Amino acid sequence: MPVYFIRSQQIQDRRLEISGPLAHHLRDVLRVRPGERLHLVDETEKGYVGEVESIDRSVLLVRLVEPLPRPPFSRLSITLGQALLKGDKMDWVIQKGTELGVSRIVPLISRRTVVHARRGKEGGQLERWQRIALEAAQQSGRWNIPQIERIQDFSAWVQAAPQKAVRLILWEKEPAGKDRTTFEARPPDTPVVALVGPEGGFEVEEVNKGIGAGFLPVSLGPRMLRAETASLTIIALLQHCWGDLK
Ligand code: SAH
Secondary structure, three states, X not given: OOEEEOOHHHOEOOEEEEOHHHHHHHHHHOOOOOOOEEEEEOOOOOEEEEXXXXXXXXXXXXXXXXXXXXXXXXXXXXXXXXXXXXXXHHHHHXXXXXHOOOOEEEEEEOOOOOOOOOOOOHHHHHHHHHHHHHHHHHHOOOOOOOEEOOOEEHHHHHHOOOOOOEEEEEOOOXXXXXXOHHHHOOOOXXXXXXXXXXOOOOOHHHHHHHHHOOOEEEOXXXXXOOHHHHHHHHHHHHHHHHOOOO
């Protein structure tokens, strides 16, 4: 069941008015009718069951009926550092990563990224990516929306990555089955950062720079995966190891 994002300040006396794109989606796309119930969540991750009281041209009036029980989401914070991909593959990684519970996606320019952000145009692209994240979060019933960061340079970002986090760099040349005690010894509540390269992969110097900055090289097995496959695989694996995909 989709969960729609609202702001707590919209709520007055257990009622709220929904307008703008969400009102259009509910009224004109889903053709919601008075009396129907909706699942809503606000920015403090408080969930509500709402009942549509009235619909007019631009506003839905909703009465909050009861609290919505929180599904068993894990608190695992997963940041995906994704080298820019061509065409709509980035959209796809954002959508699927959101469904799998990624917390933050940082688009990165590495040595072999082909798509260079059209200078000055990245604003529009970022807005579009953030909307894809919102829509995927809503459709998958998440109670929060992943943050899509502005495009950053791989090397600079790797140097500045949070020291406290478990930091991984996906490297197809890493021998599989290596010692993983560091990986498995993650203290609870430690955030995780995973770096995935572009279609052409990371250069060895980039992997070494990552290792030098505290990133662990991780293999996803003996097959060569497309970048978008690798991104979703690592998110699913992390959710399985430490999150809510048990
Ligand atoms: N260099 C490869 C393509 C890289 S795939 C080629 O020439 O075909 C894109 C990214 O996916 C890589 O940078 C890496 O981060 C990740 N990746 C792909 N297969 C992987 C594997 N088996 N193990 C770990 N990472 C992998």
